[in-house]
Amino acid sequence: MLTLEAVSYRYAGATRASLRDVSMTLGDGEVLGVVGRSEAGKSTLCLVASGLAPRTLGGTLSGRLLIDGADTAARAMHEMASDVAIGFQNPGTQLSGVATTAYEEVAFGPMNLGIARDEVLRRTEASIDALAMRVLSDRDPDLLSGGQQQLVAIAGLLALAPRHLILDEPTAQLDPAGTRLVSDAIRRLAAGGASILIVEQKVDLLAGVCDRVLALDKGRLTLEGPAESILADPALHGLGVAEPSPVRLRRLASEAGIPAQAIELALGRPERVSDA
């Protein structure tokens, strides 16, 4: 469980706070989606929840970050890292740069945590299978495409088997099938008790993977609730967030005077519906 209590955060040198008085709880086994327009504070929330802000980034934080109910203020970054893993927006930032193959890259995180070799190999294999990226195992990470690098970065996070995982637009560069594999992996991780916070512009992905969704606007938490009701909330539009595809289709049909049941049956069967 990860809790933010009345958190405000201002980056070093900034004149205004990027997060203002945000309180939230991420429960064990829960997937929490975060939406909001660009620069609403979503990435900042990720940095604060992972402990990187202010430990590594500097800046000014007020309020508290608690893990399993215990205040983390006195904990150093390397101690935080064993409890919370974070995936950055840009896979180029995420990759270690020292691994010569994608396989080594995936194993790099758990190796660094000092986990026994057999267990590292087991986790590496499992993560690679979960994301169907066996064909990339022996490739040089530097020579992979942007989307392939993103897949490798996510596999590396899965291999950490984190109790809390913070993901900042994890599928931005992935094709629809890769996106689906990542959302399946997130659900499996949560089923095992992990808490996951995920920032995404792809609302269709959030609709399929989140239990709860919260919306940020100008650094403040403005909406929070069960995923299906928040993602269908007309107020989202005013917050610069796109509607999920089925929500949009229902609205367009109703605006055109088409009876709801005309598309409802076809919407009811979500197999092979694009996540993108």
Next chain:
Amino acid sequence: MPDLVLENLVHVYREGAVRAVDGVDLHFASGERVAIIGQNGSGKTTLVRHLNGLLRPTGGRVLIDGVDAAKSRVAQLARSVGLVFQDPDRQIFAGSVRAEVEYGPRNLGNRGEDLRSAVDAALAAVGLESEAKTNPYDLGASRRKLLALASVLAMRTPVLILDEPTTGQDERGVQQVRSVIEDAHRQGRTVIAISHDMRFVAEGFERVVVMRGGRVILDGPPEGVFRRDAWDQLASTFLEPPLPAVIGDRLGLGSTPTDEMLIRSLASRG
């Protein structure tokens, strides 16, 4: 306005390694709007990087208005073909938003009022006009991406290539990218975009090229590449049709890859 022709294009990054592009023949006519889609690693980015000389073919040829790109200097190609990278941080280096956008047209010899108006128009097109003095790294990732787009727009190249322009953009950012493409199209420029966003692709482009393993497996209008008979081929390159195409098929309405097409055929069926 140039035509772009790829003749049996092959690209291998390292001796004996993966053939990123494996024998592609394509012709992009002047003024076309073309989306390139395909699974991660299918060769999309490698392909477009040949169009402005960033990469040289391992085999085959690229002809820009009939001239072999291998015989042109990159500086010459830069006047015809503008390419916006997937990752803006590989492109941005200046100390202010304005200086960043000025760099390209200035290098093409643009000066004075002409330069100023090119930069102003490009900044306005992506909604960054009030950020001219801002340091690019004070912008969030999504606006840095729009800045990278503006700096290529300012060069007013007849061909505009966008590598995953909508990733990380919120609704307004996506709208901004769409209107940039529409404006460029109205001006008769060629637009080629790589994307995984099937809605963006189906709604904004007349032609869709689908790649798998370095080859072109489908090429046609959205109604063609997203129709039922093509779904297995799409799945083979990790793609899925947009939602309205799936719904239209289930309702027996034919190929309706956009919301608008679906709603229109529903309305006409009564």
